[in-house]
Amino acid sequence: MFSNQDLNQIAQRGNTPEAIKHQLTEIKEGFPFLKIEAAAAVGNGILSLDSAQVEKFVNEWATYLSDQHTIVKFVPASGAASRMFKNLFAFLSADYDEPTTDFEKYFFENIKKFAFKKALCAKCKENEGECVCDLIKHGKYKAVVANLLEAKGLNYGQLPKGLLLFHQYEDGPRTPMEEHLVEAALYACSDGKANIHFTVSHDHLELFKKKVAESLPYMEKKFNVQFNVSFSEQKPSTDTIAANPDNTPFRNEDGTLLFRPGGHGALIENLNEIDADVVFIKNIDNVVPDRIKDETVLYKKLIAGVLVDTQKKVFEYLRELEAGVPSREKLAEMLRFVEIILCCKKAGAAELTDAELAEYLKIKFNRPIRVCGVVKNVGEPGGGPFLCYNSDGTVSPQILESSQIDTNNEEYVRMFKEGTHFNPVDLVCATKDYKGNRFNLPEYVDKKTGFISSKSKNGKELKALELPGLWNGAMSDWSTIFVEVPIGTFNPVKTVNDLLREQHQ
Incomplete structure (x- = not known):
C-alpha cells in the first residue's frame, strides 16, 4: 500500500504505517453511534444553582486562588477567520x-x-x-x-479570528486574544499572575507573538497583573490521512500522501502538556466587551468553584480507599456521590462485594474532572449534553455532536431535537490526581468517537477523518458535571455581522 517515499513521509510526521492503515480502516468502516439513555436536563444530569449556591461556589474559588495554585486559561485559537x-x-x-x-x-x-x-x-x-x-x-x-x-x-x-479587531474602547479597539487576556486577569489570576495558553497554527504564530508583545505592557498596567502567555501548535503526528471515495489513500498532484489536521480533538495532546492545577477552556470568539463581562466572570468563578469543591471530596474519598476497604456504610456514601454528583451510574453496583465496589469507586474517582457550563438551547448549531452508555456498561454525562446521533433511531433524533441545553464550550478542568501527578489525558479518549466528513481538494472529492472532539470523545472517560449558566455567557462570532449584535458593540 505504501511506497518507500510514503513511509519516509509518514515517519517525518511522527507517525507509523500501522497507525495510518488503522485510520484508513476507520474511514472505510466509520464509527459506531453512541448509545444514549437521555438528553441531560435540569434534575437529570444538569445542576441549576440558586443564588446562595452561586455565592458559596464563587467563594470556594476565591479561597482556592488564595492558596497559590497554578491556573491556566487554554484557548484554541488556530482557526482562520x-x-x-x-x-x-x-x-x-x-x-x-x-x-x-x-x-x-x-x-x-x-x-x-x-x-x-x-x-x-x-x-x-x-x-x-x-x-x-x-x-x-x-x-x-x-x-x-x-x-x-x-x-x-x-x-x-x-488572518486568524483571534487577531481581528472585535470591540471598540475609548483607548482603542481590542482583538479576541486581548479580551481573553482580560478574562484571565479577572477570574484565573493567582498571586498576581495570569497564565494563558493559545493553540495557534504555524502560519500565525509570529503574528500572535507580535500582537501579545504589543499588548502586554498596557494590559499588565491596566489590570495590575503579570501575564505569562504561551503558545503551541497542533502536532503533525495528530494529522490524519485523507482518502478517496473508494477508501484508498488520497494523493497530492506530486504523488505524496495528503494529511489533514485532525480537528480540535488533536489538541488533547497540547492540553496534556499543560502543567496546571486547574485549566479553563473557552473558544477564541466567545468574548464580550468589558461593560458586560461581569456575568461571564461570575459564572466562570462558579463552575471553577464547583470543580474544586468536587475535587476536594473526590481526593478525600481516594485517600480513604487507598488506606483499605472502607465500611459498607462509607462505600454506600461514596457510591451515592458517584451517582448523584458525578451522574455516573452502573446497574447492580450496590450488589457488588465490598472489595469489588471499592475497586469500581477507585476507577471512577481517579480520573480527570471537568465542569461544563451549559446554556438553554436557542437553536445554535453544535453539540449538547447527554447521558450516554460507556463501554464498561456505566451511564455518564457526555457532550455529543449531531454526527454522533443515529438518525435512523427516531427516539435519539427526538432527544437531540428536544434537548433543553446546548454546549457553548465553557469548561474548567482538573488534570492532576490526588497525589499531584498529571493524568496522561490520551488514555481517557474514546477512540471510537471520531468523525468522517466529505471534503474536496483541487476539485477532487475526498474523505476526511477527524479525531474524537476535544470536549466530545477526547474527554469521554473524564468525570463530568454539567452546570446551567446564563445564555448571556455565550456570544460567539460566526459571521462578521455577528459583531453588530448589541453584545459586541
Whole structure:
C-alpha cells in the first residue's frame, strides 16, 4: 500500500504505517453511534444553582486562588477567520456591484459600527485614495470589501479570528486574544499572575507573538497583573490521512500522501502538556466587551468553584480507599456521590462485594474532572449534553455532536431535537490526581468517537477523518458535571455581522 517515499513521509510526521492503515480502516468502516439513555436536563444530569449556591461556589474559588495554585486559561485559537467572511467573499465574486442580499445590505448600512472601521479606512485611503464612506458614496462597494479581506488591505480573509479587531474602547479597539487576556486577569489570576495558553497554527504564530508583545505592557498596567502567555501548535503526528471515495489513500498532484489536521480533538495532546492545577477552556470568539463581562466572570468563578469543591471530596474519598476497604456504610456514601454528583451510574453496583465496589469507586474517582457550563438551547448549531452508555456498561454525562446521533433511531433524533441545553464550550478542568501527578489525558479518549466528513481538494472529492472532539470523545472517560449558566455567557462570532449584535458593540 505504501511506497518507500510514503513511509519516509509518514515517519517525518511522527507517525507509523500501522497507525495510518488503522485510520484508513476507520474511514472505510466509520464509527459506531453512541448509545444514549437521555438528553441531560435540569434534575437529570444538569445542576441549576440558586443564588446562595452561586455565592458559596464563587467563594470556594476565591479561597482556592488564595492558596497559590497554578491556573491556566487554554484557548484554541488556530482557526482562520475565512468562514466569518463567507458572505463577503461571495459578494466580491458576484456578478453585481452593489449590496443585494440582506447580509450585504446590513453590513454596509452599519459599517461605521465595526471596531475595525478606522483601520479599514486607513487602508482604503492608502490603496484607493478615498475613505470608506467616500468609496461607498461612489458605489465602490467591492473596493471596500477587497481592502478588508485581501492582503493589500487588512487581510482579514486570511488572518486568524483571534487577531481581528472585535470591540471598540475609548483607548482603542481590542482583538479576541486581548479580551481573553482580560478574562484571565479577572477570574484565573493567582498571586498576581495570569497564565494563558493559545493553540495557534504555524502560519500565525509570529503574528500572535507580535500582537501579545504589543499588548502586554498596557494590559499588565491596566489590570495590575503579570501575564505569562504561551503558545503551541497542533502536532503533525495528530494529522490524519485523507482518502478517496473508494477508501484508498488520497494523493497530492506530486504523488505524496495528503494529511489533514485532525480537528480540535488533536489538541488533547497540547492540553496534556499543560502543567496546571486547574485549566479553563473557552473558544477564541466567545468574548464580550468589558461593560458586560461581569456575568461571564461570575459564572466562570462558579463552575471553577464547583470543580474544586468536587475535587476536594473526590481526593478525600481516594485517600480513604487507598488506606483499605472502607465500611459498607462509607462505600454506600461514596457510591451515592458517584451517582448523584458525578451522574455516573452502573446497574447492580450496590450488589457488588465490598472489595469489588471499592475497586469500581477507585476507577471512577481517579480520573480527570471537568465542569461544563451549559446554556438553554436557542437553536445554535453544535453539540449538547447527554447521558450516554460507556463501554464498561456505566451511564455518564457526555457532550455529543449531531454526527454522533443515529438518525435512523427516531427516539435519539427526538432527544437531540428536544434537548433543553446546548454546549457553548465553557469548561474548567482538573488534570492532576490526588497525589499531584498529571493524568496522561490520551488514555481517557474514546477512540471510537471520531468523525468522517466529505471534503474536496483541487476539485477532487475526498474523505476526511477527524479525531474524537476535544470536549466530545477526547474527554469521554473524564468525570463530568454539567452546570446551567446564563445564555448571556455565550456570544460567539460566526459571521462578521455577528459583531453588530448589541453584545459586541
